[in-house]
Amino acid sequence: MSEVIVENVHKSFGTVEVLKGVSLKVKKGEVFALIGRSGSGKSTLLRCMNGLEKVNSGHIEIAGHAMSRDPAQLRKLRTDVGIVFQSYNLFPHLSVGENIMLAPRIVRNVAKSEARNTAKEVLKLVGLSEKFDAYPDELSGGQQQRVAIARSLAMQPKVMLFDEVTSALDPELTEEVLSVMEQLARDGMTMILVTHEMGFAKRVATRTIFMHQGTIWEEGASREMFANPRTPEMRQFVKSDVK
Structure with a gap:
């Protein structure tokens, strides 16, 4: 059974068509990497999967929820679909624990004691057990x-979306974050990630999608795609990434 189904999705900003009939399926427990040059439509596609961008046409079903413009349906979808961005968006006036407890208490109406226990569990998962009472500016x-x-994991999502989460970090800090994502993959979390970390995509992603000019240009098993690109565009992209 597929956790994510995207069928013939089109998305335009004004007269610019950013997604031109994109279709894909992600099975439960798979890790999909979306790669491609800036402006190829990767992040727009990811944002459409969480309802942050409205599609012009096409169908999206994710974690058992059909994409809808109805606010109540959208809230239900987002309880099962976590998304993490390049910017952390932590509340500076709340402690780490309070940041993590907030959404479960407000959205899922979880009791404070249960939310606190969950926050401690997910902090342990990401290797930050000792930071429960710290504030964001201390990290x-x-x-x-x-x-x-950890904040997304506290909502117990069925699918996690990651949008260039390491692009603002230096190499040492990048490895910290990638190791957490790799552990999530080993634990069976269904994940879709927009990334420029080609080594990570090759190593961890079940499948990789190379986007070019708003379309899925190539798709396949990650190791095979990187070893034997089928199109000139993918070959050039892989070549340009080699340092």
Whole structure:
């Protein structure tokens, strides 16, 4: 059974068509990497999967929810679909624990004691058990991003979406965050990630999608795609990424 179904999705901003009939399926427990040059439509596609962007046409079903413009239906979808961005978006006036407890208490109406226990569990998962009472400005960028991941995990999502979550971090902090994502993959979390970390995509992603000019240009098993790109565009992209 597929956790994510995207069928013939079109999305335009004004007269610019950003997604031109994109279709894909992600099975439960799979890790999909979306790669491609800036402007290829990767992040727009991810945002459409969480209802942050409204599609012009096409169908999206994710974690058992059909995409809808109805606010109540959209709230239900977002309780099962976590998304983590490049910016951490932590509340600076709340402690790490309070940041993580907030959504479960407000959205899922979870009791404070249960939310606190969950927050401690997810902090342990991302290797930050000792930071429960710390504030965001006391943390490094890598730690803040791991808290952002923990905050999403506290909602017990069925699918996690990651949008270039390491692009603002230096290499050492990037490894901190990628190791957490790799553990999530081993634990069977269904994940779709927009990433420029080609080594990580090759190593961890079940499948990789190369987007080009608003379409899925190539798709396949990650290791095979990187080893043997089928199109000139993918070959050039892989070549340009080699440092």
